[in-house]
Amino acid sequence: MNTSEEDAKRLIELLSKGWDGCLTESDNAEIDAFLRRHGPEAGELLLNASTLHLELGKHVAATQLFEKVMTNLASAESAKRLAHREASSERKPQAASARRSLLPTLSGQSGVIAALAAALLVAVGLNFVDWRPRQSEVIQTPPRVSRLLRPSKPVANLVAVHQAVWAEGSEVELGQTLPEKQRLELLSGSAQLSMACGADIVLQAPCAVTLVSNDYAKLESGKLTAQAAEWATGFSITCNDLRVTDLGTRFALSADDKGIVEAHVLEGSVLAEALKERLPQPSSMLLKSGQAIRVDGLRSEVNLIAARRNDFVDKLEQFRPLRPISIWNTGVGSELGSDDPHWRITAGSDEFGPYPRQATITDADTGSYKDNRPDVSQWISVSPTSFPGAPPESVHTYETTFDLTGYDIDTVYMVGYFLVDDAINELRINGHPVKYQRWVTTWDVFDFKSFHPIEIVDHFVPGENVVSIDVFNSPSRPEFQGQHNPTALRVEWQAFGCTLGN
DSSP: OOOOOOEEEEEEHHEEEEEEEOHHHHHHHHHHHHHHHTTTTHHHHHHHHHHHHHHHHHHHHHHHHHHHHHHHHHHHHHHHHHHHHHOSOOOOOOOOEEEOOOOOOOTTTHHHHHHHHHHHHHHHOOOOOOOOOOOOGGGOOOOOOOOOOOOOOEEEEEEEEEEEEEEETTTTTTTTTEEEEEEEEEEEEEEEETTTTTTEEEEEEEEEEEETTEEEEEEEEEEEEEEEGGGTTEEEEETTTTTEEEEEEHHHHHHHOTTTEEEEEEEEEEEEEOTTTTTSSSSSEEEEEEEEEEEEETTTTTEEEEOOGEEEEHHHHHHHOEEEEEOOOOOOOOOOOOSEEEEEEEEOGGGGGGSEEEEEEEOOSSSSOOOOTTTTTOOSSSSSSSSOOTTTOEEEEEEEEEEOOTTTTOOOOEEEEEEESEEEEEEEEEEEEEEOOOOOOSSSOOOSBBBBEEOOOSSOOOSEEEEEEEEEEEOOOOTTTTSSSSSSSEEEEEEEEBBBTT
């Protein structure tokens, strides 16, 4: 085809808008001009794009397990939220209707487009249905803009390498903990990563991948094999025009320099979803062991093929998946003014005793404290209001517990993210001080927006563990030196480790 890649991409972008019902008159005119300019080649491209969408929709309609699969995924995500192991940053694939719109909504102003659409209907001879929900069924949720700054969280460990050579700027060491958004480019050899969610990835060079979050990675090029533990349902990898979501337990993904992506199910099943960066509106299909899908976004082609095990690492020689550790962020699931059932104050100024007592969810969205989010974390303190606060130079000790029963404590890694008014005098794990760089907020120098990370890597014990935090309340401005002033704490966690017996 003489049509340039840029022109082809633009046409598919316009078609995608048509599938979404967002095509404007100017878009129609642009498509019409494209078709007239390129003639039969452009018509073939449009037909291929539409056929691809039809084929994906047909495969979806053929699998009655789709709704059940998505329900299971939603249940798994709900369980994760209840455990509050992590504040979600990246969105997971959401449950969707199995029915898909299979033809772009094109204006009757374009005779060329109308003729092609009619020919496509006759040629394919399928029944078309509209998948879009009624407006009354859509819950409109305004976007939340966070005013808080969170550093990158650790999301993976490098656990094995074989003759690995990394590109400049992408070098990592065996055993290194890797943060979210980390890009890795492997020039030769192989490397195995353990994701915090419980999935392992083996990269086969040449390969480039980005670790987006705990349970989400992007393959840019090359080959990889992913294996997930039973608790890692929902782990997904995207590549160009395809998203693959693991449903248990092992699959492979490849992308060549021509933009062709393949997903191969080696064991268990996956949910494969065509994305809409280039393709028409997304469609999904369930693939089982021995099946594979081949997607060419530029040519708008999709084919079901047999899995080629010999092209990939079929089985992982070493598989000790990480498992998230349940530890409560401050204020999760509680209302303003109520007690936090998971955090208590064990010592402090006399007027707020006797101790121990539960910490209290204190007000946010004040001049200083920002963005209380019961689904993520909230500020806690000795009282439900910021003012009048606590005595100057008082120290209050906050504690929470978590359970490491079943974990190999030598593999446990934790990092806490702290906002504090005014300083942490000491942080302890099971009575042992944790090393960190102390910071202090004062009446004239303070920052209640930037979370400060503190790593905890040792002194864990089997069973119940205790984290203790001594929060210091510094004096207020000089003219109010002896008066009470606000004090509070906010903590978010990231924690994982290997379980015993793996």
